[in-house]
Amino acid sequence: MAGQAEKVFVPTDTELLQAQSDLWRHTLCYLTPMALRQLATAGVFSATDAGTYRLNPLSYLLVDGVRIDGDASQTALVRAAASRYYVEAAMGLADWFRKDFDGAVPSPFEDVHGAAIFEESMVLLDPEMDQLLHDALAAHDHMGIGPVLRQCRELFDGLESLTDCGGGDGTTARSIVEAYPHITCTVLDLPKVMDKVLPAEEGAVKYVSGDLFHVVPPAQAVLLKLVLHFWSDEDCVKILAQCKKAVPPRDAGGKVIVIDIVLGSVSGPMLETQHLMDMVMLVVTRGRQRDEKDWSEIFVKAGFSGYKIVKKLGARAVIEVYP
Ligand SMILES: C[S@@+](CC[C@H](N)C(=O)[O-])C[C@H]1O[C@@H](n2cnc3c(N)ncnc32)[C@H](O)[C@@H]1O
Numbered sequence: 466m467a468g469q470a471e472k473v474f475v476p477t478d479t480e481l482l483q484a485q486s487d488l489w490r491h492t493l494c495y496l497t498p499m500a501l502r503q504l505a506t507a508g509v510f511s512a513t514d515a516g517t518y519r520l521n522p523l524s525y526l527l528v529d530g531v532r533i534d535g536d537a538s539q540t541a542l543v544r545a546a547a548s549r550y551y552v553e554a555a556m557g558l559a560d561w562f563r564k565d566f567d568g569a570v571p572s573p574f575e576d577v578h579g580a581a582i583f584e585e586s587m588v589l590l591d592p593e594m595d596q597l598l599h600d601a602l603a604a605h606d607h608m609g610i611g612p613v614l615r616q617c618r619e620l621f622d623g624l625e626s627l628t629d630c631g632g633g634d635g636t637t638a639r640s641i642v643e644a645y646p647h648i649t650c651t652v653l654d655l656p657k658v659m660d661k662v663l664p665a666e667e668g669a670v671k672y673v674s675g676d677l678f679h680v681v682p683p684a685q686a687v688l689l690k691l692v693l694h695f696w697s698d699e700d701c702v703k704i705l706a707q708c709k710k711a712v713p714p715r716d717a718g719g720k721v722i723v724i725d726i727v728l729g730s731v732s733g734p735m736l737e738t739q740h741l742m743d744m745v746m747l748v749v750t751r752g753r754q755r756d757e758k759d760w761s762e763i764f765v766k767a768g769f770s771g772y773k774i775v776k777k778l779g780a781r782a783v784i785e786v787y788p
Contacts, residue, residue: 498547526608534611535636541600546745550594553577555748574749582749603633606691610637612778613724614644620722620775620783621645626684628653628711630677630704631692634662638670651682677704681711690724694742695752698763705767705786715770715787727774727782728756738780760784 476484497503501518504510510518525531526539545551554574561573572581580586583602587595613620621641625648629638632652642650651671654662659674673682678700681687687708693701705721712719728739743754755763757774764772764786772786 533608534640535607536604537608539604539608541597542604545594545597545601548594548597550574550578550591551745551749555744558748570751572749572751573747603636606633607636609724609778609781610640610690613776613783614640616778617776617783620785621648623718624648624686627651627686627688628682628684629688629690630681630708631689633658635670635672637688637690642669649684651684653677653682677707679707681707683711685713685718686720686722687711688722688724690722692725693723693752694725694746694754695750697751697753698759698766700751701763702766705763705769709768709788712788719788721769721786721788723760723784723786724781725784726754726780727760727777727784728754730757730774730777730782731780735780742780 497507501510502512504524505512505518508521508523510524511521512518520528526537527543529538529540531537551574554572554577557573557577561576564576575581578590580590582598587598621644624645627638627641627648628651629635629641630653632638632654634654635652638650638652641648646669649671650669651673652662653673653675655676656674659672662672671682675682677692689704689708693704696704708721712721726739726742728743729736731739739754746752746754761772769786769788772784775783775785
């Protein structure tokens, strides 16, 4: 209150010592990957009583060729996200915030490097990095459908057909058909992706080359797995509106299945992961991660009548959205 001396915050000795230790840890965390002992302390490896180190579930994901529901190695993702391209783009964030852009706002990545990830400009800038980005995307995307198939059976029960929108090389669709052979699956992706898939991969899954902003092949359900976080809210509404046109009414079993992060659905270190994933979308794309309110708003704007968070799976969630 005005006129009264402001109460000065005085931490206890315990708080002070904890704060100092935490500050050192945050400041020096760039050294963590540089020593086995540090990696073990951070939980990347497990230390044994014999003074050796062994793999744990986290480091197992860094073993080349490791297979869990298909290729599970996340090495490419780590190498891409820790590359100088990502770090320099993140360092450019402060300048990017202060700039006035004419027209479409580029991501900090585009602003710093003059190229956008997954676009032709990246191939021209650095073909090796472009390949690493694609490998990282595949590693990121391939992990995750197994738990959905095992833990969300109700999503697929009674489902006759599904379009995997932005379904990449069809890894997810093939896993769905293998687990639920009665489902007719179609994959929609850009011509440049489909050109590499077709015709070799034609089989139980149908592949369609197209643009999800224009038309989505009709099915009882449309799947958007790790697609919407790449796009702005405005673009998400456009994509979802196309998906809505592709599915029948709710009472005929029509639905859109969204698999993405719901910010705030978890706590502790996993919440920190969600927030870092939000930051990385800000740095390298024009998209973002969303909390439940954000999701709800774009579903309403796209004309859907309701939604249900079916399951939280790690940092991500599975949402059913009803026409
Ligand atoms: C992050 S990946 C997700 C891949 C896949 N859903 C998965 O989880 O394995 C996004 C996908 O959307 C595709 N995509 C991007 N823009 C698209 C568009 N306009 N029309 C169709 N697909 C598009 C990309 O080629 C890419 O395969």
